[in-house]
Amino acid sequence: MYPLTTYHLHQIFDELDRNKDGLVSVEELMSLLDRLGLQAKRAELELLVGDKALNFFDFIFFYQTLNRIIVQENTCEIKEHRAEEEDLRKAFGVFDLNGDGFISGEELRIALGRLGLWDDEKRCGNDCMQMIGVYDTNSDGLLDFEEFKEMMSGDSLESS
Template structure:
């Protein structure tokens, strides 16, 4: 059986988003999880997810974490604080790389304002009046002034935005 690809997950996201707000609520997510045999309370789900609703990128990250093969209990080893921090940093880096790949539509290793505009349009977060904003967003974090965001510039943008 092959894993779900991002197009499959995007279609699932659209089907779950019953009210069309480009967010999947915990109720909508819990409905899906129950259908695949995962039973949890909304409180447990919120503590796992860390928020009350997921946008498409958050949904893709969530799906990726539950689709990964389970590690057997016997192979789990308690890590010390330093190892946990390193794992968190690696997970953050991996999550940022996945997000970058969502925006890098042509796979050239850069995000152009056209690619940013395209993703924001798909998410319902862009319209003709905001076109200039995509260029401004790119310029704000484009440290080498090439008109594109590479992964390091994208990572800086995401870390500044999230702090």
């Protein structure tokens, strides 16, 4: 998403300034946020605005401030997503014992046994294949990383 130009901001300002007094009031901003489906408390908006209304130059500053906040929040979300993805890749590596990019029933059985999560080897082999089968979307008998992510999130079970 690209930042708005001064021309576009002026058009938005003029549209928001319903009473054409050269100011955009907190009420007019609240109306905009409501139309966008965004929730804001009046007190919070007044704190951001600093006054009861914004002239055009204050409106530009207000927009730039909101834009910076949104960019920072998006950057934080991207970093969190990358960290989660990295954690999942490490967990995947615990189960992908031969490093081929797939988890077989045998690898799952061995890894669960090493982690002390399963003792009955005979039953575990069948159960491990059934576990893989639930998330094995391409029916190759193996879990790739994307299928493993689904398994860890539990999405396939919820939609079944």
